[in-house]
Amino acid sequence: MIIDGLTIAYLGSALAIGLAGIGSAIGVGIAGEAGAGVLTEDPGKFGTVLILQALPGTQGIYGLLSGFYVMIKLGLLGGSPVTVSVLQGVQILFACLPVAIVCWFSAIAQGKTAAASIGMIARRPEETGKAIILPAMVETYAILSLLATILLLNTIKLG
Amino acid sequence: MRLNVNPNRMELMKLKNRLAMARRGHKLLKDKLDALVQDFIKVVRENRTLRRDIEAEIIKAFEAQNKASLMLSEEDKELVTTLTQQKIVLHVTTRHITGVKVPHFDVHLEGNPYSYSLVTTPAELDEALSSFFQVLPLMIKLAEAEKAIELLAVEIQKTRRRVNSLEYVLIPNLEETIKYINLKLDELARSSVTRIMRIKR
């Protein structure tokens, strides 16, 4: 068989890093555009705008984290590579899906919320705290998905 | 003041005629003055009510204009006033009040006054414009009445001066002169009587 377990596990790792990264890029992009709009009028708001813009970036990091975890588990980063059966490979792939999919969408959603919050601090600079909490709430689900992925990966025992 | 004339019967006759004429003229002028004053008072009264009406109308028109300008930008104002097609035709004739020539104005507005956009101007502008077009003929009427008053006043002044000069200058002077000539003539008569009496003696 051409497709072996290791390849499928690679796919899982790649999806986790790739999809979450795409999501984060889009999210940061949206927030960045809104931020640029605000900074055009008032460059003094750079600090808060930067925090809000960076928020959707965390999903990409979670994806990368999951991807690395898979690589470590497979022994690709130092140590000797382990043998992975096709079934185990599919398990790893599925375990990676929560972080891949949830981070993809949540990053975009968070980007939009962050853009809205940037709009909010533009009009009401005194409400910066609240403006940061709102997009941070979206983060919860990204963290939960990361947790799910790590727990799922932990249950897979590789020989 | 006595006139500088030779005290003889010829002059006396002349002066008496002049006095009679002056008295008649004085009476006539006095009648004319009364008539003029009567007309003047009538015109002034009319003018006063007209003026009050017009002032109310003008205030209304300016208020409407102010309200319209609340809604117009500077450019809109220029647009509204730049090109209009209404023509004002004014006919001037004269009429007579107690022998005084006064002008009479007939004003016609021709054409559509509304020459601005229906879309970009406020509705208040219509009101402002129509009230100004109501005021305009009234204002011309007022101008006519004011001019009549002015002309009448000038005429009254002139007539009164004539009456006064007749009454206080010419007639007393004539009377004084006639009295003087009479005295002189009497004196002449008396001196001739004494002369004749002397000769007879």
Place this chain on the structure above:
Amino acid sequence: MTTIQEKPVATQNTAYAYLVGRIRMLERGVLNGRILESALKVEDVEQVVRIISELPYLSEALQNIPKAPAPLDDALMSHFWETLKEVGRQKLGKNLSLFFQYSFDFNDIKLIIKRHLAKKASGREYPGTFDWKKVSHFVSGETGEHLSDVYRRAIEETLAVYESTHHVQIVELVLDRVYLQEVMNMAEISESPVIKNWLIAFFMFTFFRSAFRAKYQESKFELYRTIYFKNPYLSLEDLSDIITGPDEKIGEVLVHSGMKNILLGEGEYRNDPYYLAEIEKNMDNYLMRFIRPYRTLTFGPEPVFGFLYAKSIDIKNLRILLHGKYFGIGENELRNKLRECYYE
């Protein structure tokens, strides 16, 4: 019956994030009900200026301007024009600011043509997207000048129609028609159903308004029809009913087009300029209420368009306030004339 009564769905296009972000800053310079109320209370123009100078952007626009209505008005207009230009400079904002820029442009063209017909030397120039000299040259016969097709056709048609009728109002009617045609085209190509419906509402209101005005001015219907062009929203028969029919007929026409309550409230139509002014206010307020709910959106063209409309209404309100205080018009009468604000 048209679609404008329905609540359309906003586009939520994230491509507008930059513009909306900027608008959020600029919106701090938009008037609100509280400021208007305190400006109504004060005595003179200077104090009004001091109160509205609380707002950013507006305060910069009004700095060092003599405190008289005319220069203040000019300053406000050029402030609005600069804002439009700022938004129009963005690729996505171009079509949004175009609607407002057109009203400037068409006014300019009207003025240039009228000055030409009145044989007046060219006076001061007002904001516009084109070069005034070019348009003046074009109007006075130098067809070689480069002008956009819309303006070129509009000017040529206006001059031709004036040549054959020699009626001054026709200059305005023809150009207003071209303007409304452009508005309808904008509505047709608008990507946002909200803005599309807003433009259609504006378009219908404008036609109704012109018909009411023509009725008051007792214009000949032959003259009025110059402004009309065939469109799917209003028929010429409806407008002719308004102009030539009795007052009661107007209620029917408005019910038929679904506009009765918007324009007249509960009342009956009266052919009186002050009543028409009231209707004009209702129109502005309706358009404001129509776009206002979309101001909270973060994406899409609606908040940008809403902001620009809010700005244009602000200019109107400020003009009412400044001129009103200058002429000493009473507080209540002014309050009656003020339009609703974008923010309460």
